[in-house]
Amino acid sequence: MRTFSEKLVFDYSTPKTLLIKLSGDWKISAGFLSVNEAASQLSSHPDITQINFYVSPELKWDSGLIAFLLKLIKECGQKKIQVARDGLPQEAQKLLALALKVPEKAIAPQKEHESFFEAIGEKVLKMGDSGAAGLDFLGDIAVSLGRLITGKLYVRWDDFYLLVKRCGADSLLLVSLISLLVGMILAFVASIQLKMFGAQIYIADIVGIAMVRVLSAVMTGIIVSGRIGASFAAEIGMMQTNEEIDALKTLGVSPVEFLVIPRVLALVLMMPILTIYADLMAILGGFLISIWMFHLNPSEYLNHTQLAVKLNYVWIGLIHSFVFAVIIAVAGCLRGIECDRDAAGVGRAATSAVVTSITGLVIATAIITFICQILGV
Amino acid sequence: MESKLQAVIEVQDLDIGYDDYVVMKDLNFSVNKGDIFIVMGVSGCGKSTLLKSLIGLKAPSRGKVLFYAKSFWDEDQTERQNMMRRFGVLYQSSALWSSLTVGENVALPLQLYTKLSYEQIQDVVALKLSLVGLEGYEDSFPSGISGGMCKRVSLARAIALDPDIIFFDEPSTGLDPINARKMDDLILELRDGLGATVVVVTHELASIFAIGNNSIFLDQTSKTMIARGDPKVLLANSKDPRVIQFLTRGRINDEQKGK
Numbered sequence: 261m262r263t264f265s266e267k268l269v270f271d272y273s274t275p276k277t278l279l280i281k282l283s284g285d286w287k288i289s290a291g292f293l294s295v296n297e298a299a300s301q302l303s304s305h306p307d308i309t310q311i312n313f314y315v316s317p318e319l320k321w322d323s324g325l326i327a328f329l330l331k332l333i334k335e336c337g338q339k340k341i342q343v344a345r346d347g348l349p350q351e352a353q354k355l356l357a358l359a360l361k362v363p364e365k366a367i368a369p370q371k372e373h374e375s376f377f378e379a380i381g382e383k384v385l386k387m388g389d390s391g392a393a394g395l396d397f398l399g400d401i402a403v404s405l406g407r408l409i410t411g412k413l414y415v416r417w418d419d420f421y422l423l424v425k426r427c428g429a430d431s432l433l434l435v436s437l438i439s440l441l442v443g444m445i446l447a448f449v450a451s452i453q454l455k456m457f458g459a460q461i462y463i464a465d466i467v468g469i470a471m472v473r474v475l476s477a478v479m480t481g482i483i484v485s486g487r488i489g490a491s492f493a494a495e496i497g498m499m500q501t502n503e504e505i506d507a508l509k510t511l512g513v514s515p516v517e518f519l520v521i522p523r524v525l526a527l528v529l530m531m532p533i534l535t536i537y538a539d540l541m542a543i544l545g546g547f548l549i550s551i552w553m554f555h556l557n558p559s560e561y562l563n564h565t566q567l568a569v570k571l572n573y574v575w576i577g578l579i580h581s582f583v584f585a586v587i588i589a590v591a592g593c594l595r596g597i598e599c600d601r602d603a604a605g606v607g608r609a610a611t612s613a614v615v616t617s618i619t620g621l622v623i624a625t626a627i628i629t630f631i632c633q634i635l636g637v
Numbered sequence: 638m639e640s641k642l643q644a645v646i647e648v649q650d651l652d653i654g655y656d657d658y659v660v661m662k663d664l665n666f667s668v669n670k671g672d673i674f675i676v677m678g679v680s681g682c683g684k685s686t687l688l689k690s691l692i693g694l695k696a697p698s699r700g701k702v703l704f705y706a707k708s709f710w711d712e713d714q715t716e717r718q719n720m721m722r723r724f725g726v727l728y729q730s731s732a733l734w735s736s737l738t739v740g741e742n743v744a745l746p747l748q749l750y751t752k753l754s755y756e757q758i759q760d761v762v763a764l765k766l767s768l769v770g771l772e773g774y775e776d777s778f779p780s781g782i783s784g785g786m787c788k789r790v791s792l793a794r795a796i797a798l799d800p801d802i803i804f805f806d807e808p809s810t811g812l813d814p815i816n817a818r819k820m821d822d823l824i825l826e827l828r829d830g831l832g833a834t835v836v837v838v839t840h841e842l843a844s845i846f847a848i849g850n851n852s853i854f855l856d857q858t859s860k861t862m863i864a865r866g867d868p869k870v871l872l873a874n875s876k877d878p879r880v881i882q883f884l885t886r887g888r889i890n891d892e893q894k895g896k
Contacts, residue, residue: 288751288761288799295760322799322831327757327764355830359767602735602780 268293270301271314278308283316286325295331302339311336313347326355333360397594400516401524413517423526427488431534434483439538442479443467443545451554460554464564467546473573476538477580478625481588484531485617489592492523493613496596497606505597515597524589531585532578539577572637576628583624584617591616643669644706645802645834646691651700653683653690660686663861664700666853668802673828673835673848675868678855679883684838685729685806687855691836692804693721704802722750725795725833729806731787733779739766739790740775746797765793768830769823785816789823796827803827805837809844821847842886846872854880 267286271279286292302308319325329348333356336343345353374382407413450466496519499505505515543565550556592613599609644667651664660683668674676684689695691702693709702709704720712720733742743762747753753761759775766772769789779787788808795803805824809817821844828835839845845852845868852871854864856879864871864880872884 288747288753291751291753292757294754294756323761323764323796327760330764330767331760351830351832354826355768358826358830359764361767361770600780604736 265293268298270298272305272308276307277310277312278302278305279312279314281314281316282321282325283319286319286321286328288322288324290320290324292324292328295328295335298332299335302335302341308341310342310344312344315347315349319349321349321352323355326352326359329356330359393598394590394594397516397597398590400514401520401590404514404517404521407517408521413521414513415522416518420522420526423522424530426491427484427526428530428533431484431487431530432537434487435480435534435538436541438479438483439471439476439541440545442475443471443542443547444549446470446475446542447546447549448553451549460550461556461560461564463546463550463554463556464561465568468543468565468569469573471542471546472539472569472577474577474580474625474629476542477535477577477584478621480531480534480538480581481584481621482618484527484534484584485588485591485614485621488527489588489613489617490610492589492592493595493599493609494606496593497599497609500597500599501601501603501606520589520593520597523593524586527585527589528582531581531588535577535581536574539574576632576637580625580628583628584621587620587624588617591620645670645672645704646674646836647701647703647706648691649701649703651687651690651702652698653686653695654698659698659860661855661860661862662699664853666862666865668834668836668851670834671828671832672851673824673837675845675849675852676836676838676855677840677845677852677868677883679857680840682855682857683860684840684855688804688806688836688838692724692726693717722798723801725798725800725803727788727791727795727803727805727808729810731779731784731791733787733791733794735779737779738775739771739777739779739782742779742790743793743797746794750798761797762793765797766790768796768827769793770819785812788812788820792820792823792827796831796833799831800833802834802836803831805835805839807839807841808837809839809841814843817841817844818847820844824848840883842884845884854883 265284267282267284269281269283271281273279329352333343333345345356348356404413408415446467447463450463451460454460454462454466496505496515499519505519508515508518547558547561547565550561551558595609595613595616599605646668648664648666652659652662653664654660664687676687678684686695690697696710701711704723707720709717709720733739734745737745740759740762743765744758747758747761751758762775763772766774769792771786771789771793774782774786774790779790782790788811792808803824808820808824812820824835824837825848827833835848837844837849849868852865852868853862854871855861856863863877864875868884871880875881875884
């Protein structure tokens with residue numbers, strides 16, 4: 261006789277036969293016993309060939325008991341021990357029979373555990389693929405634009421107007437706030453140095469030139485990539501998950517033409533306008549600080565700004581904003597189309613769209629600044 | 638008269654709807670222990686909305702839903718959650734958590750609501766998956782298995798905590814006839830094995846007659862239930878043309894047209 265707890269008693273009184281007595285609470289909520297200890301008991305009695313069960317009338321059970329018995333029966337199967345289940349409650353016998361039916365052969369892909377270095381290698385190898393996919397996508401967009409110009413492309417203009425509103429008007433408040441504050445911050449920071457020379461009026465030049473040439477475009481780009489780029493990726497990613505994109509393809513409609521072109525166009529149209537607006541807000545921010553905090557003459561400030569900011573700078577800012585718009589729209593749409601078909605995939609697509617567009621934005625700024633330097637503008 | 642003691646679910650004067658829009662009104666029925674209770678009706682008649690009210694996702698506009706004589710919507714949040722823990726729900730779209738493996742999907746309710754060790758949870762997960770015939774699929778992801786398998790994983794998750802009541806929303810939708818039949822068998826076997834009460838929302842005639850022993854019929858036009866009882870008895874005895882038309886797949890109408 262061996263007692264594990266009051267719930268489980270092993271009775272060896274009959275030769276070659278083990279009588280397992282079950283009693284007490286075997287419910288999942290009460291916690292059930294581990295089968296390992298019982299199994300090691302069986303190993304120490306190699307003469308056992310048959311197991312019978314005795315169930316006390318007060319036994320409380322649910323899946324907890326069945327999970328224990330299932331494992332025990334499988335263990336006994338390996339040791340070639342017969343298990344007589346007829347001593348168990350009727351329902352328990354039914355559940356065990358159901359659980360012991362021959363399972364379907366597992367053929368589905370399993371979760372793979374790869375090592376740290378394998379994972380890095382995998383990522384590096386995939387980098388080339390993702391670059392190629394990006395170029396492929398740009399090519400598709402170029403071809404579709406060609407079709408648009410020749411009038412062969414079907415565009416839903418209602419969608420386009422909504423997108424224009426989403427990219428432009430709906431972003432105005434945020435762009436105003438951020439640009440105004442950046443203009444103010446720049447004025448403060450510049451004043452620290454300029455105060456030493458009594459040259460605070462040059463705040464106007466610094467704010468004007470820095471914002472108009474590049475900073476407004478960069479700040480607007482960052483706002484738009486968070487607001488619009490991420491939403492493009494999530495929206496198209498969800499459509500990918502719902503097989504909406506497959507439905508377009510089977511209709512013979514290219515998803516690039518139907519989904520991507522309106523988004524790229526809307527953003528390319530709106531980004532330069534937002535940038536010009538951000539320029540004005542930033543200059544206003546610098547102006548307010550200079551007047552209130554440093555008591556500069558308002559008309560002198562505006563004059564200085566007008567002299568410092570040349571038309572060329574405005575064009576450079578607009579070129580920035582145009583390039584950023586293309587980067588943000590393409591990154592957002594591409595990540596959406598590449599999206600994995602599950603909820604986490606949509607999240608990853610949105611994150612990846614923002615990361616790609618901000619990285620692209622900074623790299624593009626560096627390249628444009630370098631080219632401007634060479635051209636001497 | 639049904640005995641009150643036996644009733645697991647009692648619905649009294651229930652109205653359901655969205656804001657001012659009434660979907661169903663004046664619903665009165667009870668589900669007894671061990672029943673396989675069918676909620677039937679044409680598509681869009683409000684079956685799923687009723688199910689939402691029964692499983693605690695949508696408050697009714699009027700009336701009571703009693704589980705074991707306890708009014709669900711009159712209890713506070715904590716008690717409601719305790720009651721919901723005794724339900725298992727199989728959603729129409731399976732609703733598996735796509736970022737978790739099959740095994741993790743079934744394990745999550747156990748991790749949340751029991752004090753079992755990791756190893757014991759794995760044993761229970763193995764049991765539940767083998768009950769639905771999917772032993773050995775623990776490490777697969779939902780995206781890597783077929784729709785029918787996803788349904789069965791969802792069922793394994795629904796029975797993870799040995800619920801008293803299992804709700805099925807269109808269990809055979811999207812399944813081929815053989816797998817739909819397997820699902821019916823599984824519902825019967827699990828009802829017998831787990832001693833659970835089963836509520837099935839469906840319009841699959843084959844399932845309705847194969848497994849149901851009690852039912853209500855919801856009608857879209859009058860916005861209420863127009864029949865209740867064993868579906869086989871309804872087919873034999875009902876005089877209502879709407880019920881007969883549904884239960885015979887409209888055959889009677891065709892015959893009348895033929896005349």
